[in-house]
Amino acid sequence: ETGVTQTPRHLVMGMTNKKSLKCEQHLGHNAMYWYKQSAKKPLELMFVYSLEERVENNSVPSRFSPECPNSSHLFLHLHTLQPEDSALYLCASSQGGTIYSYNEQFFGPGTRLTVL
């Protein structure tokens, strides 16, 4: 247990569905991240929230929409996904002053998403 929890752990959805992934950290950190991990590809940073500042990877499609209501909770809203979006989605948190801080990131167990 790293102090970062994610739900659900597995999700199967159709291309017309809308679903949300949830992440919660119990470490008192002030930065949270969404990553996408596909087979044979590097871990890809999607979004970062830190001290109410948000950074997004410009290559992430708009069908992925993050929400960070407070420093402990992070959501990833999904709609009209494509089969190529099937991957492991990892949430992470860290203690840092800015989104560029080097502090160690603690990862959640991930949500395995399959888009049919």
Add this chain to the structure above:
Amino acid sequence: GQNIDQPTEMTATEGAIVQINCTYQTSGFNGLFWYQQHAGEAPTFLSYNVLDGLEEKGRFSSFLSRSKGYSYLLLKELQMKDSASYLCATHSGNTPLVFGKGTRLSVIA
């Protein structure tokens, strides 16, 4: 720009030593992380190098050469439980972490 290169797969024998290399081209480089990820699990932090040289932490050591854009992770006295993917990631002052594709290490008896 950011570019990280590490071998895709490696195999080593239980009890042996293995070195996993990572080369990078990272503008504004600050430091380099190594993470371990077992299949189906979250990545976990192993080390963070900022200065040149070797840092030892039990059976694991990590080395950095900033001038050569090169790092390695050294695993000694390999155990079966060390079978995992090892992720190299660079940190720079103007981008969040950038990860390599990872090296899948298989430890065999």
